[in-house]
Amino acid sequence: MNHAGTPLHQANRRIGLAAAAGALAMIGVAYAAVPLYRLFCQVTGFGGTTQVAAAAPTADRLAAVTGRTIKVRFDSNIAPGLPWRFHQKQNEVTIPIGEKRLAYYSATNTSDRPITGRAVFNVSPDVAGQYFIKIACFCFTEQTLQPGETVDMPVTWYVDPAILDDPIARKIDEITLSYTFYPVDKPEQVRLSGATNRNTSG
Structure with a gap:
């Protein structure tokens, strides 16, 4: 007996198609979540994500916060698998809020081949992220x-005077800027690495 056209079979088929469509939609949402989350962090400073600006605050804005200072600490880290040394040139500095400053980090490639890395940054406490502004980095x-x-x-940066308008963030007296360098795989680096390993083993 053919049940293909029965109402029960048609209902089951609709449910199956709906479930499959839902699963595909969830996969799409999962893939979109990462870039959307990054965009959200960049716009809001959520999770300690710093902001980017083309220039420091105007003289008028700085005049309004004369005398207000904040301490900034610098931190450096290396992810596993990256044969580099990486450190900050200065551990901390106390600066006027809104004043543009320049800080330096130093990196050394300790391997016998070219290595590409990329730094991921974070500011703590998290609420300070939206007020820590980088001009160049x-x-x-x-x-x-x-x-x-x-x-x-x-890295050229400043702390936005707007931090003083935030009832929570204005209580912060110390900010930590932290970087972690991660290895970036490049086809040429992989080839050179393989050649080095073969020469060593042979």
Whole structure:
């Protein structure tokens, strides 16, 4: 007996198609979630994500916060698998809020081949992220170091005077800017790495 056209079979088929469509939709949402989350963090400063600006505050805005200072600490880390040394040139500095400053980090490639890395940054406490503004930063692009090469990498930044208008953030007296360098796989690096391993084993 053919049940293909029965109402029960048609209902089951509709349920099955709906479930499949729902599963595909969930997969799409999952793939979209990462870039959307990053965009949300960049716009709001959520999770300690810093902001980016083209220039420092105007003189008029700075005049309104004269005398207000904040301490900024610098932190550096290396992810597993990256044969670099990486450290901040200065551990901390106390600056006027709104004043543009330049800080340096240093990285050394300790391997025998070119290595590309990229820095991921974070500010703590999290609520300060939206007020820590970068004008220029080595973290905006990938960094390739030759074997044994050492480079000094600058970051130009300021703390937005708007932090004083935030009833929670205005209580912050210390901010930590932290970077972690991760390896970036490049086809040429993989090829050179494989050649080095073969030469070593042979």
